[in-house]
Amino acid sequence: MASINSVTRQLGALEISSKPNTQAAPGRPTHQKKPSQNTGNVSKLLTKFAAPHPFPAASHNKTGSVSSVHTGKQNVRPPSPVKTVPSAPRQPTIDIGHYDGGFEKENEKRGEKVYGAAAEELALDSSVAHERPTREWHLTDFDIGRPLGKGKFGHVYMVRTKTEPHYIVALKCLYKSEIVQSRVEKQIRREIEIQQNLRHPNVLRLYGYFHDEKRIFLMLEFAGKGELYKQLMKHHRFTERRSSRYIDQMADALSYLHSKHVIHRDIKPENLLLGINGELKIGDFGWSVHAPGNRRTTLCGTLDYLPPEMVEGREHSEKVDLWALGVLTYEFIVGTPPFEELSGHNATYKRIAKVDLRIPEGVSPEARDLITKLLQYDPEKRLPLSEVRRHPWILKYRPKESTTAPPQSS
Numbered sequence: 001m002a003s004i005n006s007v008t009r010q011l012g013a014l015e016i017s018s019k020p021n022t023q024a025a026p027g028r029p030t031h032q033k034k035p036s037q038n039t040g041n042v043s044k045l046l047t048k049f050a051a052p053h054p055f056p057a058a059s060h061n062k063t064g065s066v067s068s069v070h071t072g073k074q075n076v077r078p079p080s081p082v083k084t085v086p087s088a089p090r091q092p093t094i095d096i097g098h099y100d101g102g103f104e105k106e107n108e109k110r111g112e113k114v115y116g117a118a119a120e121e122l123a124l125d126s127s128v129a130h131e132r133p134t135r136e137w138h139l140t141d142f143d144i145g146r147p148l149g150k151g152k153f154g155h156v157y158m159v160r161t162k163t164e165p166h167y168i169v170a171l172k173c174l175y176k177s178e179i180v181q182s183r184v185e186k187q188i189r190r191e192i193e194i195q196q197n198l199r200h201p202n203v204l205r206l207y208g209y210f211h212d213e214k215r216i217f218l219m220l221e222f223a224g225k226g227e228l229y230k231q232l233m234k235h236h237r238f239t240e241r242r243s244s245r246y247i248d249q250m251a252d253a254l255s256y257l258h259s260k261h262v263i264h265r266d267i268k269p270e271n272l273l274l275g276i277n278g279e280l281k282i283g284d285f286g287w288s289v290h291a292p293g294n295r296r297t298t299l300c301g302t303l304d305y306l307p308p309e310m311v312e313g314r315e316h317s318e319k320v321d322l323w324a325l326g327v328l329t330y331e332f333i334v335g336t337p338p339f340e341e342l343s344g345h346n347a348t349y350k351r352i353a354k355v356d357l358r359i360p361e362g363v364s365p366e367a368r369d370l371i372t373k374l375l376q377y378d379p380e381k382r383l384p385l386s387e388v389r390r391h392p393w394i395l396k397y398r399p400k401e402s403t404t405a406p407p408q409s410s
């Protein structure tokens with residue numbers, strides 16, 4: 001019997017998209033949808049194999065950065081040729097676990113309708129996206145399974161599409177009124193905008209999104225092994241082999257993101273998920289921004305992972321992610337972040353600004369070398385990602401046959 005593994009891999013290789021709606025929908029009610037043009041037809045669900053290049057030209061703008069979210073306010077692109085998969089592979093039924101009715105129960109007591117500009121801002125629907133429109137999705141299109149976790153703005157469930165070939169995805173719910181209360185409408189839009197156009201094995205895919213009056217739903221790649229943070233808590237720290245495999249994948253994913261002018265800015269174990277083969281998936285783009293010309297001095301991210309330039313309120317660039325990669329390497333191997341000070345934020349800030357780095361005995365000279373080269377005060381002096389991927393500590397553990405999956409043991 002095929003495993004979740006093979007299903008998720010197939011998912012990764014396929015675009016869940018469909019013929020774009022050919023009519024623009026200006027001024028239509030924000031939470032009402034037109035009757036679907038693509039209901040229930042699997043061959044239309046499975047319309048395109050992933051392009052050879054993971055980021056086809058159609059989704060670039062002139063600056064090469066990723067394209068933006070569309071809410072139906074803007075014109076929809078003309079139809080593009082769509083390849084139909086001749087015979088979609090039949091997927092066996094995967095056990096998605098028991099549904100506790102959480103979406104409905106939560107919806108009764110949580111959130112309110114939003115109106116006006118906020119409603120427009122949050123009328124997010126990938127079926128009318130300018131680039132890569134998907135088919136039109138509704139909550140009723142899914143069989144809902146076990147809860148996967150709780151996010152800030154709602155629950156995440158393991159779900160399966162009712163139509164064959166029964167895709168498994170993680171459906172993440174966000175309550176619009178809570179987004180508005182937290183004043184993160186723009187941030188959420190940006191997160192979706194960025195994530196929907198990224199195609200990399202170590203970046204969590206966003207297959208589509210839709211909304212109703214109170215909620216937004218994100219159809220995310222199912223990360224079968226859950227949170228990396230939980231693994232780190234369980235094992236306290238990882239072996240250098242395992243750490244090296246993760247850092248290799250991180251460096252690969254970050255090179256990809258930077259090539260798309262995306263700075264992540266919030267690299268930390270809590271934002272990393274694990275695929276069914278234990279491969280790392282960057283899964284949270286809440287603080288990401290498009291570079292270049294977009295250097296900001298806003299303080300964001302988790303304290304322990306902030307680089308000196310952000311602690312000191314200076315301009316920053318994609319080099320912030322290199323610093324965070326150094327912090328991550330340290331935390332994987334040692335078990336705690338390098339500048340952590342339990343006495344308070346100020347003490348941590350001071351240690352970061354001084355680059356007060358103390359690497360414990362027992363850390364290998366190669367790991368020590370990589371950490372030191374990434375944790376440089378001067379952003380320009382940090383080891384570039386291409387060199388991280390060629391670093392002896394990375395090469396030492398990279399399996400010859402593969403460049404992705406880390407070993408399963410800790």
Ligand code: ATP
Pocket residue numbers: 148149150151152153154156170172204220221222223224226227273284
């Ligand atoms: P938080 O502030 O707690 O990080 P959030 O709003 O960013 O919340 P997520 O971290 O995306 O929400 O999701 C909450 C939890 O749901 C995660 O910690 C994880 O356990 C689970 N989860 C989210 N997305 C997936 C996924 N794609 N596959 C498997 N589990 C997931």
Ligand code: MG
Pocket residue numbers: 270271284
């Ligand atoms: Mg999160």
